[in-house]
Amino acid sequence: MRKLYMLLISLFVLFLLAACDEGDDASSGGDNASSDGEIVLDLWHFDPGARMEVYQEAVDRFEEKHENVKVNVLQIPNDDYKQRVVVAMSGGNPPDVFASWGGGWLEEFVDSNKIKDLTNEDIDYDRFIDVAVKNSTFDDKVYGLPLGIATYSFYYNKEIFAEHNLEVPETYDEFLNVVDVLKENDVYPLALANQPKWPGAFYLMYFADRLGGEDVFQSAYRRTGGGFDDDAYVQAGEYIQDLVERDAFNPGFNGIPYDSGQGRQLMYTGEAAMMLMTSGFVNNVREEFPEFEEKMGVFGFPVIEEGNGDPSNISAGVSPVWSIYEETDQSELAVELIDELTSVETAxxxxxxxxxxVAVKGVELKDEYVSIFTEWINKANSIQFPYDQTLPPELGELHKNTTFDLFGLEVTPEEAAESMEAEAKKIFGE
Amino acid sequence: MAINNDMILLEEQKKRTRNKSLTILLFLLPSLLVYLAFILYPILATFNYSLYDWNGMGDKVFIGLENFTTLLSDSTFWTALKNNLYLVLVSVFVQVPFGLIMAIVLLSKIRGKKVLNVIYFLPYLMSSVAIGLLWVFMYDPVKGPINQFLNIFGIESVHWLASSNMAIIAVLIVLVWQFAPFYMILFKASLVGIPEEQYEAAEIDGANGIQQFFYITLPSLMPTIVSSSILAVVGSLKTFDMFFIMLGGGSGSATEILGTYMYRQSFINFNMGYGSTIASMMFILALLSTVIILFTDNNRQKRSGLK
Incomplete structure (x- = not known):
């Protein structure tokens, strides 16, 4: 009898293991054909609202051209998105086409041979802004097509500025003067919701660029002589801590999440006068508090007179970047789909x-803000993409953590720079 | 003859027990299958992954116990573990007693018990995401009700979620608020089960309320306290959601806990192997503490002659 139990149990375990193994095999690769011969493509992205509509329109156009093809669009919120894609790529059922931010995150998939090389596909690369395509080019091969470029700049409240006879600062000294005047008049000079860490990281990026120029990051990242312990980084940390010590930001900024909107509320209510944010802020204003738009103005990051950076340099993030899963059964259709998703019409x-x-040339600019931002992009001597999206994920994460701690006055600029460089050495193997 | 008869009877009995166990086993099979597939297999797989250098997609490189040795010299791991230990202490020594007090209040003879019952239990019914967001607004450094309340008494605003020490305390307060009702329910159930006669007898013997509590209520509750403690310890070792929601997955490494650190390593930093090592460590720690609690309780029962 006991033998029978053992037999039963081992049979079930065997069955189970077999089932697990089978699961692994069956789930790789897209099972694109559904029962009635219709071809199905899966598309994943992370943008809600108006952008989601734009992608849907592009998908509709694509489906019209291909009668027998259906595209399943899945929008997954930002935080979840990265995890879902990693899990899908590692064993689940990855989407045929998906959005990313290019840079180090995408490169991680490229290194694992999960992304289709688009270099020699039938795509008109002339329509893209070069620097944006470089963001998804690794070893001279293109792995993604860019659509949007979100520029990072200061938004300010014109009413508050007029009230205190302030002018838009062009140099950093003028900027500090604005900060001091606002402070004296009980307005928070700068609104910051730094819990997700990227809003604060914008300051470090801009300071390093204005102080040392774009080469500081490039030579640290490409390991061509520079490092993340460069003087410009130490100085950038000092500039950040100087702002914190001046009480330039709203109190408790390191504990305020960006998405829940408390940071933006400070701007809307006039409690804070300026905010360094992505161009997505304009859309937030229009959706959340349209009355604010008439008071709102924008200006680029001020020039630091003793720095070496080109004042036309801007920081911006490319998103979305459309890529294709290497082992998709419908690679031709997928290429056509991402071509449509980055077409002039979609743009x-x-x-x-x-x-x-957008990273696509030949669009007509109707919106005043987009015109300003696009002019900045066109004039820019160089565009700095956010570190956390460009660097290998581990280093990008450390960059956000050390910058967060700089804002919290928990580390010194030297310590932050040194721990970045130590990690960089470990990752790039030097 | 008599012996023979007995033998046959014994045989029959044995057969019947066998048949019974077979039926039991068959009934257990479906749940056993689910258990094997969704609990045991992932645990074993996690231990397996923890031996590899693996980014989650590409080739796995077997590196033996290297991940574990790295983990032991990883300062973030120790910070996370320390934070988890705070969590364990608060769960066992604040959450569980709070649950007990609430249960006793609800079973005492006071007015408005029904209202209190609902109020006490409400936090446990809400989803963690909703609670997290709610408290983020409560803790807002400028407009949060908590700081405004403090300001009335002339206390300066506290930047609850901004500094790492304060942030942990802030989240712990929320966790106590959220989970104390769960222990309250457990205690309520076992308080009802204590025979009324014992209290009556104690009263006749002249025991006052406090004596009754320490000599009747508390000893009778011991099994519940032990199981609550196990739940509290294991729960706080593997917790993730509230820290992730309120602190954005560990604001700076100072507020990292094991759960968020595992998440960051596995899904953000592409270190699936190392993340699995952290997960395995969490499993080992939870198992160890459960064994220790059960062992101590066993000793206690032996000493007091219950076994």
């Missing part, structure tokens, strides 16, 4: 609805 919709410039 036009994106510009009109999202207040964000």
């Amino acid at each position: 036009q919709g994106y510009v009109d609805k999202s207040s964000t410039p």
Whole structure:
């Protein structure tokens, strides 16, 4: 009898293991054909609202051209998105086409041979802004097509500025003067919701760029002589802590999440006068508090006179970047789909609805903000993409953590720079 | 003859027990299958992954116990573990007693018990995401009700979620608020089960309320206290959601807990192997503490002659 139990149990265990193994095999690769011969493509992205509509319109156009093809669009919120894609790529059922931010995150998938090389596909690369395509080019091969470029700049409240006879600061000294005057008049000079860490990281990026120029990051990242312990980084940390010590920010900024909107509320209510944010802020204003738009103005990051950076340099993030899963059964269709998702027509919709410039040339600019942002991009001597999206994920994460701690006055600029460089050495193997 | 008869009877009995166990086993099979597939297999797989250098997609490189040795010299791991230990202490020594007090209040002879019952239990019914967001607004450094309340008494605003020490305390307060009702329910159930006669007898013997509590209520509740403690310890070792929601997955490494650190390593930093090592460590720690609690309780029962 006991033998029978053992037999039963081992049979079930065997069955189970077999089932697990089978699961692993069956789930890789897209099972694109559904029962009635219709071809199905899965598309994942992370943008809600107006941008989601723009992608849907592009998908509709694509489906019209291909009668027998259906595209399943799945929008997954930002925080969840990265995890879902990693899990899908590692064993689940990855989407045929998906959005990312290019940079180090995408490169991680490229290194694991999960992303299709688009270099020699039938795509008109001339329509893209070069620097944006570089963001998804690794070893001279293109792995993603960019659509939007969100520029990072200061938004300010014109009413408050007029009330205190302040002018838009062009140099950093003028900027500090604005901060001091606002402070004296009990207005928070700068609104900051730094819990997700990227809003604060914008300051570090801009300071390092204005102080040392774009080469500081490039030579640290490409390991061509520079490092993340460069003087410019130490100084950038000092500038950040100087602002914190001046009480330039709203109190408790390191504990305020960005998405829940408390940071933006400070701007809307006039409690804070300026905010360094992505171009997506314009859309937030229009959706959340349209009355604010008439008071709102924008200006680029001020020039630091003793720094070496080109004042036309801007920081911006490319998003979305459309890529294709390497082992998709429908690679031709997928290429056509991402071609449509980055077509001039799609880009036009994106510009009109999202207040964000595009990486595609030949669109008509109707929105005043997009016109300003696009001019900055066109004039820029160099565009700095956010570190956390460019660097290998581990280093990007450390960059956000050390910058967060700089804002919290929990580390010194030297310590932050040194721990970045130590990790960089470990990752790049030097 | 008699012996033979007995033998046959014994045989029959044995057969019947066998048949019974077979039926039991068959009934257990479906749940056993689910258990094997969704609990045991993932645990074993996690231990397996923890031996590899793996980004979650590409080739796995077997590196033996290297992940574990790295983990033991990883300062973030120790910070996370320390934070988890705070969590364990608060769960066992604040959450569980709070639950007990609430249960006793609800079973005492006071007015408005029904209202209190609802109020006490409400936090446990809400989803963690909703609670997290709610408290983020409560803790807002400028407009949060908590700081405004403090300001009335002339106390300066506290930047609850901004500094790492304060942030942990802030989240712990929320966790106590959220989970104390769960222990309250457990205690309520076992308080009802204590025979009324014991209290009556104690009263006749002249025991006052406090004596009754320490000599009747508390000893009778011991099994519940032990199981609550196990739940509290294991629960706080593997917790994730509230820290992730309120602190954005560990604001700076100072507020990292094991759960968020595992998440960050596995899904953000592409270190699936290392993340699995952290998960395995969490499993080992939870198992160890459960064994220790059960062992101590066993000793206690032996000493007091219950076994």
